[in-house]
Amino acid sequence: MRFGFVSSFGTPVQHVELARACEEHGWDGFFTWDGVSLGELGEGAVATWDPFGILAAAAAVTEHVTLGAMVFALPRHRPWELAQRALTVDHLSGGRLVLPVGVGVTDDRGFSSVPGQPLALRDRAAALDETLAWLERSWTGEPFAAEGEHVRTGEFQFPQRPVAGRIPVWPVGVWDAARPPVANLRRALRWDGVVPQLRGTAEVPGPDDVEGLVAWIEAERSRQDDAGRPFDVVVQGRLPDDGAAAAELVAALREAGATWWVESRWDPAEATPESLLARVRQGPPAS
Incomplete structure (x- = not known):
């Protein structure tokens, strides 16, 4: 098992300091987060920073740790x-970027205060899939265009491919042992982790x-003849202090x-920089 740490609060300089400390003290990954305008307006506003800016700076001061965000709200991008941005950080870091991705939350004003942004869960999920498909095609190095419901573009080309040919994608997936898996868990099977x-x-x-x-993932991947491809199961939370x-x-x-x-520590009352x-x-943690 590998261990990462989310830099949940701080200035850009403090986030980058934490990235350096993660590498110096044996962590395997450094993660920031992706939001635009959250919380109450005025005095209660939450400070947010561009995750790719933070990760680019982190790439410059580290050599080994995996870099990402928990999680990228792709339908907003x-x-x-x-x-x-992802290609730039991928190359700056020598291929250490991963993309944990989700549909985002609508109390982010990058969704709710911008006309035309997808708000319904179904629409955000469709936009997530179309954005991932567009991103994957950008990694081929070949010209391409898109004609989806949410993502429509003329031709683009990114002639420089990611360092490893692609960037690992870890979608959020909902699990409930008592009910059949929902679509977002099946989405994760098409990518590199969950x-x-x-x-x-x-x-x-x-x-x-x-x-x-x-067990469900292994059974599904076996049926799809996909069992040999690496696949990460990424659990985030706060471990006991003991x-x-x-x-x-x-x-x-x-x-x-x-x-x-x-x-991942999200309580601002105790999770100070x-x-x-x-x-x-x-x-x-000891393992």
Whole structure:
């Protein structure tokens, strides 16, 4: 199992400092996040930064850690600009970029305050699929055009391909052992990994959830003759503060089939830039 850390709060300089600390203290991945205008207006506004700007700077001060965001809200991005930014960070980092992706949230004013942006979940999901398809075609190095419902463009060409030929994509997927998988989980099967969420809850998937999800993934990929291609199962959440309890949970998740744990702390009352840096300097959990 590999371990990443989300830089959830701070200035751009503090985010980049955290990226450097992740590499220095044994973490495998550094992740920022993707939002435009969130929270209350006025004094309650949340500071947001361009994730690709943060990741470009992080690429310049690190050599080994995987770089990404939890998660990129792809339907809000213009595909041609997304492709250029992702390709730039991919090359700056020597191929260390990954793209965890989702439909975004409509309380981001990049959706709700911009006419023409997809708001309904169905529309955001369709826009996500079309944006991913556009992005993948941009990696071929060949000229292409698109004529979708949400993404329509004339010809583009990105003659420089990603370092490894493509950039890994990890879509968010909803898992519920009691009900058949929904479309966004099947979407993940077409790509390189999944960031699982439990249906209807903010709880972190536990070992039993991950075990059921991995069994379903392996069965589906076997039917599709796709079992040999690498596929990541990326669990994000906050580990217990007690070291022994954290190690026990990590071991159980690994046994269940998780390939990444991404430490994600979103409570601004306790997840200050200073406390995040202090936790990173303690290193990843014992495994």
